[in-house]
Amino acid sequence: xxxxxxxxxxxxxxxxxxxxxxxxxxxxxxxxxxxxxxxxxxxxxxxxxxxxxxxxxxxxxxxxxxxxxxxxxxxxxxxxxxxxxxxxxxxxxxxxxxxxxxxxxxxxxxxxxxxxxxxxxxxxxxxxxxxxxxxxxxxxxxxxxxxxxxxxxxxxxxxxxxxxxxxxxxxxxxxxxxxxxxxxxxxxxxxxxxxxxxxxxxxxxxxxxxxxxxxxxxxxxxxxxxxxxxxxxxxxxxxxxxxxxxxxxxxxxxxxxxxxxxxxxxxxxxxxxxxxxxxxxxxxxxxxxxxxxxxxxxxxxxxxxxxxxxxxxxxxxxxxxxxxxxxxxxx
Amino acid sequence: xxxxxxxxxxxxxxxxxxxxxxxxxxxxxxxxxxxxxxxxxxxxxxxxxxxxxxxxxxxxxxxxxxxxxxxxxxxxxxxxxxxxxxxxxxxxxxxxxxxxxxxxxxxxxxxxxxxxxxxxxxxxxxxxxxxxxxxxxxxxxxxxxxxxxxxxxxxxxxxxxxxxxxxxxxxxxxxxxxxxxxxxxxxxxxxxxxxxxxxxxxxxxxxxxxxxxxxxxxxxxxxxxxxxxxxxxxxxxxxxxxxxxxxxxxxxxxxxxxxxxxxxxxxxxxxxxxxxxxxxxxxxxxxxxxxxxxxxxxxxxxxxxxxxxxxxxxxxxxxxxxxxxxxxxxx
DNA sequence: CACTTGTTTGCAAACGTTTGTAATAATTTT
DNA sequence: AAAATTATTACAAACGTTTGCAAACAAGTG
Numbered sequence: 001x002x003x004x005x006x007x008x009x010x011x012x013x014x015x016x017x018x019x020x021x022x023x024x025x026x027x028x029x030x031x032x033x034x035x036x037x038x039x040x041x042x043x044x045x046x047x048x049x050x051x052x053x054x055x056x057x058x059x060x061x062x063x064x065x066x067x068x069x070x071x072x073x074x075x076x077x078x079x080x081x082x083x084x085x086x087x088x089x090x091x092x093x094x095x096x097x098x099x100x101x102x103x104x105x106x107x108x109x110x111x112x113x114x115x116x117x118x119x120x121x122x123x124x125x126x127x128x129x130x131x132x133x134x135x136x137x138x139x140x141x142x143x144x145x146x147x148x149x150x151x152x153x154x155x156x157x158x159x160x161x162x163x164x165x166x167x168x169x170x171x172x173x174x175x176x177x178x179x180x181x182x183x184x185x186x187x188x189x190x191x192x193x194x195x196x197x198x199x200x201x202x203x204x205x206x207x208x209x210x211x212x213x214x215x216x217x218x219x220x221x222x223x224x225x226x227x228x229x230x231x232x233x234x235x236x237x238x239x240x241x242x243x244x245x246x247x248x249x250x251x252x253x254x255x256x257x258x259x260x261x262x263x264x265x266x267x268x269x270x271x272x273x274x275x276x277x278x279x280x281x282x283x284x285x286x287x288x289x290x291x292x293x294x295x296x297x298x299x300x301x302x303x304x305x306x307x308x309x310x311x312x313x314x315x316x317x318x319x320x321x322x323x324x325x326x327x328x329x330x331x
Numbered sequence: 332x333x334x335x336x337x338x339x340x341x342x343x344x345x346x347x348x349x350x351x352x353x354x355x356x357x358x359x360x361x362x363x364x365x366x367x368x369x370x371x372x373x374x375x376x377x378x379x380x381x382x383x384x385x386x387x388x389x390x391x392x393x394x395x396x397x398x399x400x401x402x403x404x405x406x407x408x409x410x411x412x413x414x415x416x417x418x419x420x421x422x423x424x425x426x427x428x429x430x431x432x433x434x435x436x437x438x439x440x441x442x443x444x445x446x447x448x449x450x451x452x453x454x455x456x457x458x459x460x461x462x463x464x465x466x467x468x469x470x471x472x473x474x475x476x477x478x479x480x481x482x483x484x485x486x487x488x489x490x491x492x493x494x495x496x497x498x499x500x501x502x503x504x505x506x507x508x509x510x511x512x513x514x515x516x517x518x519x520x521x522x523x524x525x526x527x528x529x530x531x532x533x534x535x536x537x538x539x540x541x542x543x544x545x546x547x548x549x550x551x552x553x554x555x556x557x558x559x560x561x562x563x564x565x566x567x568x569x570x571x572x573x574x575x576x577x578x579x580x581x582x583x584x585x586x587x588x589x590x591x592x593x594x595x596x597x598x599x600x601x602x603x604x605x606x607x608x609x610x611x612x613x614x615x616x617x618x619x620x621x622x623x624x625x626x627x628x629x630x631x632x633x634x635x636x637x638x639x640x641x642x643x644x645x646x647x648x649x650x651x652x653x654x655x656x657x658x659x660x661x662x
Numbered sequence: 663c664a665c666t667t668g669t670t671t672g673c674a675a676a677c678g679t680t681t682g683t684a685a686t687a688a689t690t691t692t
Numbered sequence: 693a694a695a696a697t698t699a700t701t702a703c704a705a706a707c708g709t710t711t712g713c714a715a716a717c718a719a720g721t722g
Contacts, residue, residue, distance in 0.1 A: 001445070003708060014672045019710055029670060046443035050385040051708035054677045059381070069425075070406035078401050082427060086434075094425055096413060112377035114332070222612055251612070258614060281553055281582070283589060283614070334678055345702045350680055360700060382678030385707045 002045045010039050022047070053114070061091045062304055063116035065107045067123060069096050072276055073246070073293075077122065077145070080297025088305045101127055111140050118304040122146050126188055141307035145300045147190055148318065155307070157300045157319040161191045164289045164323035165198020168243045168271045171287075171325055173206045177241040177269065181214040183228045183253060185245035195245050195273060214239060218249050225249025229256035240268060241331065247272040247279045250286055254330065258283075269331035284329035292321055333376045341370050353378070384445070392422045393635055394447035396438045398454060400427050403607055404577070404624075408453065408476070411628025419636045432458055442471050449635040453477050456520055472638035476631045478521055479649065486638070488631045488650040492522045495620045495654035496529020499574045499602045502618075502656055504537045508572040508600065512545040514559045514584060516576035526576050526604060545570060549580050556580025560587035571599060572662065578603040578610045581617055585661065589614075600662035615660035623652055 008015040013032060021028045021036040028036075039045075053059045064081065066074060078094075085092050093116055097104040104124075108131060110116045119142035124132065129149070135142055136153050143155040172180050182199045185192030200210050213235060218224025225244055229252065232239055244250040250272030257268050264270055264284055272279060272288035279286040296319075303317055339346040344363060352359045352367040359367075370376075384390045395412065397405060409425075416423050424447055428435040435455075439462060441447045450466065450473035452459070460480070466473050467484050474486040503511050513530045516523030531541050544566060549555025556575055560583060563570055575581040581603030588599050595601055595615055603610060603619035610617040627650075634648055 001443070004710095005708080015709080016673080016711075017671060020671095023710085025711095027670065032670085044443070046440060048385070048708050049444040049446045050381040050390070051677090052710075054379070054381040054385055054679085054708080055710045057677080069400065070403075070409050072401075072403060075401035091424070093422070109377060112332070112375070113380040115380045255612065255614065278609075281586065283586065335680095336678080346679080347681075347703080348701060351701095354680085356681095358700070363700085379678050382707090383680075385678080385709090386680045388707080 001048070002043045004045070004047065007036065007040050007043060007045050010043065011035050057114065059115060059117050060089060061093050061116045062118045062120060062301065063093045063095060063107050063110045064120045064122065065095045065097055065104055065124075066121075067097055067099050069094050072278065073248070073274060074122070075277065076293035077297035077300075080294035080299075081120070081301045083294075084298045084301035084305070088301075090301070090305055092301075099125070104128055105131065108134070111135070111138070117308050118142055120145055120300050120304060122300075123189075123191075126190075141304055143300050143303050143317070145296060148320070151316070153316050155303055155317040157296050157303065157317075157321075159191075159291050159296070159321050159323055161194035161323075162198040162201070164273060164291070165195035165243070166202045167198070167323060167325055168195075168273065168289050169199045169202035170205075172241040172243060172269060172271060172331060173202060173208075175241070175269065175331070178208060179211075179214065179237060179239040179241070181216070181232045181235070181239040181242040183216045183218055183225055183232075183242060183244040183249050185217070185249075186219045187217060192245055199243060218245075220246050220248060222248050222252040225252025226256045227252070229253035233257070233260050233262075241265075241271070242268065243271050243273075245273055247274040247276045247286060247288055250288065250330075251278075251282060254282055254286070265329070265331050271325075271331040275326050279326075280328065282330070287328045287331040288326055289323045290326045291323055296321060332379075333374045335376070335378065338367065338371050338374060338376050341374065342366050388445065390446060390448050391420060392424050392447045393449045393451060393632065394424045394426060394438050394441045395451045395453065396426045396428055396435055396455075397452075398428055398430050400425050403609065404579070404605060405453070406608065407624035408628035411625035411630075412451070412632045414625075415629045415632035415636070419632075421632070421636055423632075430456070435459055436462065439465070442466070442469070449473055449639050451476055451631050451635060453631075454520075454522075472635055474631050474634050474648070476627060479651070482647070484647050486634055486648040488627050488634065488648075488652075490522075490622050490627070490652050490654055492525035492654075493529040493532070495604060495622075496526035496574070497533045498529070498654060498656055499526075499604065499620050500530045500533035501536075503572040503574060503600060503602060503662060504533060504539075506572070506600065506662070509539060510542075510545065510568060510570040510572070512547070512563045512566070512570040512573040514547045514549055514556055514563075514573060514575040514580050516548070516580075517550045518548065523576055530574060549576075551577050551579060553579050553583040556583025557587045558583070560584035564588070564591050564593075572596075572602070573599065574602050574604075576604055578605040578607045578617060578619055581619065581661075582609075582613060585613055585617070596660070596662050602656075602662045606657050610657075611659065613661070618659045618662040619657050620654045621657045622654055627652060 004015045004018050008018045017028055018036050021033040081092055095106050119140055122145040124147055143157055145157050148156045148158045184196045203210055216228035218228050242253055244253055250270055253270055257264055262268055272286050275288045275290040279288050299319055335346045335349050339349045348359055349367050352364040412423055426437050450471055453476040455478055474488055476488050479487045479489045515527050534541055547559035549559050573584055575584055581601055584601055588595055593599055603617050606619045606621040610619050630650055
């Protein structure tokens with residue numbers, strides 16, 4: 001591996017000049033800069049990342065922790081993050097917790113080992129609270145994505161899930177439905193709770209009673225949506241519409257309904273939440289609550305990088321997105 | 332941030348002893364080791380990654396380049412990789428090329444900057460050949476996943492796609508089909524070519540003529556499968572079966588057929604390739620060629636780490652998996 | 663020409679580890 | 693009890709950068 005000294009020797013100049021030249025610092029003669037740049041290129045010189053970050057204390061890396069990178073839900077978030085990151089030259093280091101508390105500490109270690117400059121935690125659950133607060137105390141630049149912790153020091157980028165749940169339910173109500181079921185997400189996740197509350201609010205506003213029998217709980221996966229729908233199909237009097245806490249469960253519900261021979265949306269209307277890429281491809285295409293995931297990922301990275309570059313600001317950023325409904329054919 | 336010196340001072344010992352104690356080197360008295368470990372924990376000491384890798388020349392990180400991490404296709408690969416990596420304590424650094432040659436050079440820089448110890452390239456296309464060979468010359472430990480370049484120095488983990496294509500087609504032939512269409516992947520990707528050739532071989536073996544009209548080309552995406560199938564439905568005489576080069580295109584085909592009112596598999600049988608998670612959830616569940624992606628990801632990392640630990644071996648590893656058919660209901 | 667000013671370059675320290683070797687302490691052997 | 697051996701610890705160099713400051717050089721000024 002060629003080092004800065006090799007380049008320096010070749011050009012006949014000291015390492016410090018090479019460093020300055022390559023980093024575009026001012027105060028080096030244009031002609032020597034050119035010579036240096038050329039030599040560096042010829043020799044295939046790349047500054048050693050470890051050496052550099054040892055002295056600058058900068059890694060230009062942002063650690064991202066999420067439950068499972070390969071959930072289709074994260075797709076757009078990741079793309080948005082990468083867009084921002086590549087614009088500012090940052091590298092993203094992904095880490096999957098797989099919902100294990102132990103694994104979510106990986107990120108903590110990364111911070112202490114100075115492998116990352118900043119951190120994004122996406123969709124954390126309640127158990128991780130303590131460890132998140134530790135980050136705040138250590139003044140680590142970070143943002144919480146997909147969640148709002150009402151602590152003014154914590155930067156949050158999230159969706160108004162309450163409003164989303166309200167919107168979805170309201171849409172069904174406006175279509176004349178009065179028996180509307182809800183397949184909720186796992187309790188313990190704030191998003192699930194918020195969407196449920198939005199659902200209740202809309203019901204209440206319409207003067208309808210909240211019926212526990214019409215609420216099923218799942219863990220955001222296809223199978224749970226399928227099973228929950230199977231049960232709901234047996235409810236008496238039958239429900240005529242169902243709002244699922246996410247699209248993946250809606251897919252399962254769609255399938256269960258199709259198997260029962262009922263028609264969507266004539267017999268039962270379905271509305272999902274998230275607007276996954278696949279949601280426009282189901283049969284029928286899924287009406288759903290759109291979440292600007294790309295945008296949110298993009299902003300999360302933008303905020304962290306700006307914290308990194310301008311120094312942490314005292315008061316946290318709270319970026320709340322308002323969801324909207326994408327009307328397709330299932331409701 | 333607490334450094335090794337802080338810990339040393341606290342315990343009343345030199346930094347070198349602390350280093351040895353914490354790294355479980357032999358030659359430090361048990362009682363002092365205990366004191367050191369305790370102090371380190373209390374003080375929240377974490378070794379600085381940059382400083383360490385500067386002297387050891389080890390980052391314990393493997394760079395992974397793929398087209399787009401968020402394709403559902405990669406899901407199982409990633410999980411397999413993470414499994415191996417976490418077992419040996421390695422970190423995975425993902426990088427998306429988004430099929431741009433420029434972005435695929437990111438990894439090259441990572442290697443030169445010594446940010447990664449080894450590299451995995453998954454599903455590269457032909458254009459990247461030159462840059463791959465450069466890695467070989469620089470003796471960078473790496474494996475090529477999802478592809479075989481017939482260079483004995485290159486470690487490859489891949490599927491026998493030719494056999495897979497053969498198997499899928501043979502299955503349809505055995506069911507009595509004689510007009511079998513193929514929705515192929517993008518030319519320029521070896522996998523697409525191989526699967527096509529397997530298809531031809533099976534046809535030939537059965538004494539059937541290869542009919543160009545029955546082969547469509549897509550870019551592995553839903554829309555292309557859908558469009559291709561729409562066209563195929565108009566072919567005369569009609570085809571009674573279709574083999575798609577991947578599952579995502581099969582999903583599109585399924586939809587196109589459903590819309591035409593034909594029944595699957597009675598009127599048209601469909602067989603896919605990959606066995607995505609979602610493939611068992613389509614309507615009807617998709618018969619497909621299974622690819623052990625988890626296993627392959629796992630092995631790829633295992634090979635790189637073992638190269639890293641035992642020093643690069645001269646002759647490359649060639650790990651070829653044989654696909655098998657998962658029979659569901661679409662064919 | 664001497665003097666100031668400004669530009670360009672070099673020196674050396676620092677970043678936090680690891681590690682070979684020397685020094686010291688503890689233990690065993692004679 | 694001295695010598696030899698072994699176990700434990702300390703020292704110092706090294707890894708490849710960056711950067712404050714001093715040195716050298718060039719150019720302009722009186």
